[in-house]
Amino acid sequence: xxxxxxxxxxxxxxxxxxxxxxxxxxxxxxxxxxxxxxxxxxxxxxxxxxxxxxxxxxxxxxxxxxxxxxxxxxxxxxxxxxxxxxxxxxxxxxxxxxxxxxxxxxxxxxxxxxxxxxxxxxxxxxxxxxx
Amino acid sequence: xxxxxxxxxxxxxxxxxxxxxxxxxxxxxxxxxxxxxxxxxxxxxxxxxxxxxxxxxxxxxxxxxxxxxxxxxxxxxxxxxxxxxxxxxxxxxxxxxxxxxxxxxxxxxxxxxxxxxxxxxxxxxxxxxxxxxxxxxxxxxxxxxxxxxxxxxxxxxxxxxxxxxxxxxxxxxxxxxxxxxxxxxxxxxxxxxxxxxxxxxxxxxxxxxxxxxxxxxxxxxxxxxxxxxxxxxxxxxxxxxxxxxxxxxxxxxxxxxxxxxxxxxxxxxxxxxxxxxxxxxxxxxxxxxxxxxxxxxxxxxxxxxxxxxxxxxxxxxxxxxxxxxxxxxxxxxxxxxxxxxxxxxxxxxxxxxxxxxxxxxxxxxxxxxxxxxxxxxxxxxxxxxxxxxxxxxxxxxxxxxxxxxxxxxxxxxxxxxxxxxxxxxxxxxxxxxxxxxxxxxxxxxxxxxxxxxxxxxxxxxxxxxxxxxxxxxxxxxxxxxxxxxxxxxxxxxxxxxxxxxxxxxxxxxxxxxxxxxxxxxxxxxxxxxxxxxxxxxxxxxxxxxxxxxxxxxxxxx
Amino acid sequence: xxxxxxxxxxxxxxxxxxxxxxxxxxxxxxxxxxxxxxxxxxxxxxxxxxxxxxxxxxxxxxxxxxxxxxxxxxxxxxxxxxxxxxxxxxxxxxxxxxxxxxxxxxxxxxxxxxxxxxxxxxxxxxxxxxxxxxxxxxxxxxxxxxxxxxxxxxxxxxxxxxxxxxxxxxxxxxxxxxxxxxxxxxxxxxxxxxxxxxxxxxxxxxxxxxxxxxxxxxxxxxxxxxxxxxxxxxxxxxxxxxxxxxxxxxxxxxxxxxxxxxxxxxxxxxxxxxxxxxxxxxxxxxxxxxxxxxxxxxxxxxxxxxxxxxx
Numbered sequence: 001x002x003x004x005x006x007x008x009x010x011x012x013x014x015x016x017x018x019x020x021x022x023x024x025x026x027x028x029x030x031x032x033x034x035x036x037x038x039x040x041x042x043x044x045x046x047x048x049x050x051x052x053x054x055x056x057x058x059x060x061x062x063x064x065x066x067x068x069x070x071x072x073x074x075x076x077x078x079x080x081x082x083x084x085x086x087x088x089x090x091x092x093x094x095x096x097x098x099x100x101x102x103x104x105x106x107x108x109x110x111x112x113x114x115x116x117x118x119x120x121x122x123x124x125x126x127x128x129x130x131x
Numbered sequence: 132x133x134x135x136x137x138x139x140x141x142x143x144x145x146x147x148x149x150x151x152x153x154x155x156x157x158x159x160x161x162x163x164x165x166x167x168x169x170x171x172x173x174x175x176x177x178x179x180x181x182x183x184x185x186x187x188x189x190x191x192x193x194x195x196x197x198x199x200x201x202x203x204x205x206x207x208x209x210x211x212x213x214x215x216x217x218x219x220x221x222x223x224x225x226x227x228x229x230x231x232x233x234x235x236x237x238x239x240x241x242x243x244x245x246x247x248x249x250x251x252x253x254x255x256x257x258x259x260x261x262x263x264x265x266x267x268x269x270x271x272x273x274x275x276x277x278x279x280x281x282x283x284x285x286x287x288x289x290x291x292x293x294x295x296x297x298x299x300x301x302x303x304x305x306x307x308x309x310x311x312x313x314x315x316x317x318x319x320x321x322x323x324x325x326x327x328x329x330x331x332x333x334x335x336x337x338x339x340x341x342x343x344x345x346x347x348x349x350x351x352x353x354x355x356x357x358x359x360x361x362x363x364x365x366x367x368x369x370x371x372x373x374x375x376x377x378x379x380x381x382x383x384x385x386x387x388x389x390x391x392x393x394x395x396x397x398x399x400x401x402x403x404x405x406x407x408x409x410x411x412x413x414x415x416x417x418x419x420x421x422x423x424x425x426x427x428x429x430x431x432x433x434x435x436x437x438x439x440x441x442x443x444x445x446x447x448x449x450x451x452x453x454x455x456x457x458x459x460x461x462x463x464x465x466x467x468x469x470x471x472x473x474x475x476x477x478x479x480x481x482x483x484x485x486x487x488x489x490x491x492x493x494x495x496x497x498x499x500x501x502x503x504x505x506x507x508x509x510x511x512x513x514x515x516x517x518x519x520x521x522x523x524x525x526x527x528x529x530x531x532x533x534x535x536x537x538x539x540x541x542x543x544x545x546x547x548x549x550x551x552x553x554x555x556x557x558x559x560x561x562x563x564x565x566x567x568x569x570x571x572x573x574x575x576x577x578x579x580x581x582x583x584x585x586x587x588x589x590x591x592x593x594x595x596x597x598x599x600x601x602x603x604x605x606x607x608x609x610x611x612x613x614x615x616x617x618x619x620x621x622x623x624x625x626x627x628x629x630x631x632x633x634x635x636x637x638x639x640x641x642x643x644x645x646x647x648x649x650x651x652x653x654x655x656x657x658x659x660x661x662x663x664x665x666x667x668x669x670x671x672x673x674x675x676x677x678x679x680x681x682x683x684x685x686x687x688x
Numbered sequence: 689x690x691x692x693x694x695x696x697x698x699x700x701x702x703x704x705x706x707x708x709x710x711x712x713x714x715x716x717x718x719x720x721x722x723x724x725x726x727x728x729x730x731x732x733x734x735x736x737x738x739x740x741x742x743x744x745x746x747x748x749x750x751x752x753x754x755x756x757x758x759x760x761x762x763x764x765x766x767x768x769x770x771x772x773x774x775x776x777x778x779x780x781x782x783x784x785x786x787x788x789x790x791x792x793x794x795x796x797x798x799x800x801x802x803x804x805x806x807x808x809x810x811x812x813x814x815x816x817x818x819x820x821x822x823x824x825x826x827x828x829x830x831x832x833x834x835x836x837x838x839x840x841x842x843x844x845x846x847x848x849x850x851x852x853x854x855x856x857x858x859x860x861x862x863x864x865x866x867x868x869x870x871x872x873x874x875x876x877x878x879x880x881x882x883x884x885x886x887x888x889x890x891x892x893x894x895x896x897x898x899x900x901x902x903x904x905x906x907x908x909x910x911x912x913x914x915x916x917x918x919x920x921x922x923x924x925x926x927x928x929x930x931x932x933x934x935x936x937x938x939x940x941x942x943x944x945x946x947x948x949x950x951x952x953x954x955x956x957x958x959x960x961x962x963x964x965x966x967x968x969x970x971x972x973x974x975x976x977x978x979x980x981x982x983x984x985x986x987x988x989x990x991x992x993x994x995x996x997x998x999x
Contacts, residue, residue: 003712004775004800014248014264016337019377019464022577023584029776034800039684039783040337043260049789050782053796055704065248066503066613070263082701083689096502097606114468114501115597117588342912569741683746683912686783 005033005129006056010047011040012075015065020093024060027118028125044074051079051087057129058088060121068095069102076107086130092116132187133180141180152176169422170380171582172545178537186540191435194489194530196450198438200431200543201531202489203454208527212240213485214492215517216293216458220245220270221504222617224280227270231285233507237514242285242292242323243494245269246303251338253299253672256621265618268504269295273625274667278306279313287311291322293368293458293492298340300327301349302671305659308361324365324414324458327353330391331370333567333682335377335576340672343564345679349654350395351402354409356655365414367395368458371433374572375418376464378580381429382546384418386553387563387572389436393554394563396445406445410452417490419481420462426481427533428542430457430488436547436554458492459485468501470596471607475512482520487533493517503610570685628665636664641674648678692720695821696727700795703822707797710818711811721817728820731763734924735841736830737870738851743877745784746911747851747920748828752788754917755826761793763819763827765812770800777801781830795819801832810955813844813948842870843947846940847927849873849920852891854883871904873923879908879916902930960996967995 009025011018018040025035036054038047051059059079061072072091079087091103092112100111109128112121133141166174192198195205204210217239220227231242246269249261255273256265265271272278287310296303304325308318329346332339339346350367357364371388379387392413399409417433419426437455441447461481466474475498485493495513497505505513521527533539553575560566567573586592593599640661647657661671691709694702709717734751736744745766752762766781779798788794797819802809812829819827831841842848850871876887888906895904905923909916931937961967974988 003708004777006708013262014252014254014260014338016248016332017376018337019580023378023581025778026577026581027584029771029778030774032775034770034777034779034798036779036782036798037686039686039786041260041684042786043790046786046789049700050796052701053704053789054779054782054798055701055708065264066267067263070615084701094502096610098610115594117598118584119588684783684786685746686780 005058005125005131006036006054007033007058007060007125008036008038008047008051008054008056009060009062010038010042010050010075011062012042012044012047012071013063013065013067014041015063015067015093016040017064017093018062020064021062024062024092024118024121028060028122031122031126033122033125044071044078047075048078048082048084052082052084056087057131058090058125060125061089061091062093063091064094066094068093069099072103072108073106080107088125088129090121090125092121133183138180138184145177145179145181148177168381168425168542169420170382170425171579171586172380172382172425178541180537182537182541186544191431191534191540191543195454197442197453199434199454201534203434203456203491205530207489207530208486208521209530212521212527213490213517214241214291214458215239215514215521216241216243216492216494217510217514218243218245218293218295218460218494219510220247221268221611222266222270222613223620224270224272224277228281228283228285230507230510231281234510234514235290237511238518239514241492242290244281244292244294244296246294246296247271248338250303250668251296251298253302253340253668253676255625255667255669256618257625258669261618263615263618265621266613271617271621272303272306272668273621274628274665275306275309275662276624276628276665278303278310282307282310286316287314288316288320291324293324293326295326297326297329297332297336297338298346299668299672300325301353301654301658302662302668304353304361304364305655305662308659309663318361320363321361322363324368325353326370326416327367328370328391328395328416330394330563330567331373331388334387334391334572335373339682341675341679342682343568345648345675346682347395347398347564348402351399351404352653352655354399354404354412355402356653357412358404358408360655362412364412365456366409366412368414368416369395370416372416372418372460374576375420376462377576378464378583379576380579381420381422381425382549383553383575383579385429385433385436385546386550387557387576388415388417389433389440389550390554390557390563390566390572392437393440393444393558396441397562400445406441406447407449407452410441410445410447411449414491415455415457417457417459418462419459419485419488419490421465421477421480423480423484423487424533424539425542425546426484427488428539429546430485430490431531431539431543432546432550433457434489435543436550440554456491458494459488459490460494461485461496463496463500466496466498466501467594467597468607469601470604471498471501473596474498474501475516478513479516479520482516483524483526486520486526487531489531499607499610502607503612506609506611568685625667628667632665637661637666637670640664640666641670644671645674645678648675692724695724695818698823703795703818704797706818707811707815710814711799711802711809713810718814721814724821725817728817731816731820731824731827732847732928733816733827733829733845735845735848736828736851737841737848738875739853742851742853743911744830744851745781747849747875747877747909747917748781748830749785749788750911750914750917751921752785752794752826752828754921756788756791756793759793760825761823762795763816763822763824764788764794764796764830765815765819765827766796766798766830767801767809767812767832768798769832770802772803775802795822795824810951816844843944845944846931846937847872847924849875849924851875851877852887853878854881854887869898869900872902872927873920874904874906875909875916875920876906877909877911879910884908901934902927957996961992967992970995 009021025037028035089108090110191200194202217234219230247266248264250272254261256271354366357366369392371384374387375384434455438453441453461478478495495516497509497513499509557566644657647654691702755762768779770777777800907920907923977983
């Protein structure tokens with residue numbers, strides 16, 4: 001049986017803008033995935049714990065506050081400490097292009113910048129989860 | 132308003148026109164199957180007097196008079212232009228102070244302070260959750276010391292300052308009052324605004340701290356305090372901007388904002404305040420999106436609805452209680468990361484919309500804001516946009532120039548009716564706080580946002596440069612960046628502050644604050660005392676968190 | 689990863705992986721459940737059900753916190769509807785329990801109903817067992833809360849808490865008697881709202897007609913404020929003690945298990961039915977013929993049964 005892909009949509013830090021996260025969550029559901037949405041104000045610790053308990057295939061992080069260079073690598077690091085590096089980590093929000101190489105070096109598989117159609121995100125996740 | 136006989140003639144003519152058009156369309160189909168406004172409402176090919184059969188001039192009246200459809204002052208921009216108030220703040224108080232002086236030099240007529248997220252959520256720069264966030268989306272203010280630097284060399288009796296602060300608004304206002312006092316300016320001379328609109332935080336913006344009840348108490352405490360001690364201060368900026376940014380339609384922006392306004396008025400009346408005392412100091416904050424005509428109709432609809440509600444529902448007698456004054460910001464969510472120069476054009480259209488709509492104050496976004504805070508150069512262009520509209524476009528020569536347009540009057544009524552439906556629905560659910568509790572408002576906005584996204588992704592809705600007319604482009608250069616050292620330095624400053632202040636006094640004042648919070652005395656005087664002895668924002672909010680608890684989010688997807 | 693070893697150590701990743709495997713009917717995973725069956729039976733399973741918006745998740749969050757204060761280990765399974773069209777789901781209950789994510793003694797798992805109308809799939813039953821093996825003292829199962837899910841949950845838990853909300857007055861009349869009977873404890877949440885006392889009266893009135901020995905307590909709660917949680921927990925404990933002292937605890941578990949094995953067999957038979965390509969072909973052609981009026985559904989059924997027995 002082809003089981004649904006499970007994705008954790010997470011809002012780390014203090015950023016309260018959740019329109020994008022919610023739109024992506026719905027789009028992922030419409031594409032047949034099971035989406036766990038964390039809500040706002042998540043610490044990297046909370047995100048990783050949720051990812052592990054929910055046994056997700058992908059963690060999709062939405063951040064618009066400029067704190068991405070701190071928070072995204074932290075999530076990747078904590079996942080590694082829990083032996084969970086097989087979980088795909090992607091991000092989106094207000095993230096300048098010039099920060100993307102740094103984020104990719106730190107284990108984020110892809111960054112979806114403003115204007116990316118949800119179909120692109122969906123296809124990437126489908127193609128890159130480790131199953 | 133139109134002669135019955137002449138009206139019949141128009142209707143007849145219209146029928147013939149529609150017939151002729153139908154046969155023409157059969158051979159030459161229109162570009163699109165349906166033409167819709169920015170909010171997705173269908174727009175007809177032609178509007179005529181027939182669309183205003185029920186309309187009478189007394190429905191909209193004269194500017195400066197009930198129901199204020201045409202504007203809140205009799206001569207609007209002929210008397211005074213809107214305040215060009217650019218939202219700014221980043222990194223440190225020193226850098227932000229520099230930016231404020233630059234903006235004033237370049238012709239902006241009011242200050243607008245952007246605070247970073249830790250400040251907005253009541254955390255000091257050294258809190259665990261502040262990691263990576265200090266100074267990123269606004270200036271970091273941990274104590275009165277930072278506030279003093281922020282306004283260094285800026286005479287508070289000569290400027291008006293808007294502060295975008297909500298949950299801890301009481302604390303930042305207290306700091307502002309304390310800084311003014313040090314400058315020798317008494318609080319009764321201070322002019323400005325605090326956003327102080329917690330309901331929209333729960334709905335769309337997310338920088339809440341405390342649960343609903345204590346938050347409303349803080350808000351009404353501020354209303355009461357300012358009505359006596361800071362009478363020229365706008366104590367709240369009831370916001371639709373963020374509701375629209377979260378994806379709502381224009382009618383929802385008006386409906387939900389006014390529903391929030393109703394909740395605040397009810398809370399203030401319940402707290403024993405007289406409506407005509409606090410209502411004149413209520414202000415609003417709306418968005419300006421790309422569909423110029425829809426936006427103009429929206430502002431007119433908002434003014435009309437508010438006036439009616441204040442008069443009929445709350446029995447206001449003071450004309451100032453019924454006149455809706457508002458600040459506008461051009462829509463951030465309309466900006467594209469692709470081909471950023473296009474954003475300058477978008478902002479120009481949105482500026483026109485706000486001005487034709489009669490705004491009292493305006494912030495224009497910069498071209499690079501899809502990706503970062505603005506540089507000095509890009510913010511200057513944004514300011515110039517306002518100045519060009521003000522001095523070169525002619526739209527400020529006369530009041531409410533679009534009035535009488537068949538389309539504009541029909542659209543104004545349409546938005547009013549739609550908004551009223553939303554207000555009624557919220558009323559049926561028990562008012563805005565309860566409607567938010569049940570997730571109704573958030574769900575409506577979410578549905579609209581998703582619908583819009585689908586339109587864009589299918590290409591039904593064109594966003595130039597993004598889903599049509601794209602080019603190969605390289606990453607934009609020279610974006611504003613906030614150095615991570617800002618966070619480190621802020622932590623050091625805090626340590627120094629704590630070592631050098633009178634900690635006994637701080638303890639005492641925080642204890643007094645706790646007592647005030649637990650009881651029903653007005654918290655403002657106690658908070659002012661606390662900030663003066665350099666209790667930090669985090670410490671003050673910490674006491675309030677302890678007494679009031681924290682808001683529990685719920686989610687409706 | 690050696691799931692068995694790590695599971696018995698209490699490693700959360702192993703727990704999570706095993707739940708995924710059993711939810712997706714992995715053979716090896718079921719072998720493991722067979723092997724470890726004697727490690728199940730210790731957890732007390734509490735079902736939380738009720739209409740959407742009643743505050744089930746918030747209530748569960750508070751009950752869990754109370755148990756954590758006692759040093760207990762708690763598992764939570766939160767079930768949300770799966771879209772029948774896309775097969776996807778938004779699992780949003782975790783948001784209301786966000787503070788618990790990092791507590792060492794809590795395990796929270798969100799599950800999609802995945803086609804089971806009742807909201808309690810086989811996957812849920814299996815997940816309960818995994819959390820049992822993990823060492824949970826209590827397992828809360830929070831359901832979708834519409835229609836049949838209330839019935840299904842009784843068959844999977846030891847105590848069912850029915851969460852209601854004031855202002856549903858008219859809806860209570862509309863609620864079928866069967867559903868009212870499954871609540872072992874009633875919680876009227878958001879009890880600060882208008883109509884709370886009226887709702888309590890109406891529920892008590894309906895309960896007066898019940899012929900059961902156990903009289904479900906009706907507790908008033910305001911989960912958001914942590915009000916009434918202690919009393920609600922007392923109600924659950926009362927029910928637990930009642931069942932223990934009357935021997936009903938074991939009877940109920942036996943009945944639940946009876947139901948479980950019947951369901952497992954049903955599913956297995958259906959799988960077998962459709963696994964067999966010949967049968968699927970047969971069903972397809974029969975359906976075409978039925979619509980053409982060349983045969984009828986009852987005759988078709990006889991034919992299929994005959995084929996199953998043959999194969």
